[in-house]
Amino acid sequence: MKKIVPYLFYTLLFVFSSPVWASEIGLHDATHTNHQHHQAWQDIHFWEGAVSGLLFHELGHVVIGMSYGGKPQLNQGSIVYPNSAFSRKASMRVSSAGFQAQWLLSELSFSALKKHDGMFSSAYYQGAIAMHLAISTAYLLRLKDMPTSDIYAASKTSNISREQLAWAVFLPAALDAYRLMGQDVPDWVSHLSVGIKLAEVGYIWQF
Ligand SMILES: [Zn+2]
Secondary structure: OOOHHHHHHHHHHHHOOOHHHHHHHHHOOOOOOOOOOOOHHHOHHHHHHHHHHHHHHHHHHHHHHHHOOOOOEEEOOEEEOOOOOOOHHHHHHHHHHHHHHHHHHHHHHHHHHHHOOOOOOHHHHHHHHHHHHHHHHHHHHOHHHOOOOHHHHHHHHHOOOHHHHHHHHHHHHHHHHHHHHOOOOOHHHHHHHHHHHHHHHHHHHHO
């Protein structure tokens, strides 16, 4: 496993490099109501949100890992727990904690965007959601097959294939991409995304 962090940023750039998508993001930027064409990713707050999204994912691993007595160390962009013997139950929770954290942050961000409130600018929340999309996409494309990655670990613990787990992560992210970038997105999209996230969190904690 090498250079997970740069790979995530490449995926983020790839996902948001399409001019069509980028302009859709612009339409949803509540801070710019004067119809001036503005693209969220040109705003520094977007990148602050993206970095926060990544840190929040890692924080999820650290908090849950430490709660099971693990001593987290940073190894080439991913959190590892050398010399920690987690039970299957603990291992499932620790390896999925990053995704759970980003699901939580994405819902908080959507809520802030919808109500036009929150401590940060809308570009910040868009950046946080964008990182959630990038991480989920990167897992499906490549990270799932890296031996130190979350899905690799969760697959070994659960005996569910890496492919299946990557789709389980990607599915709500795909709905979230539509929520973030689509126009006149129907309510069921949010409900379905939240429902899938809750079902998966439920599965993880009863594992
Ligand atoms: Zn992770």
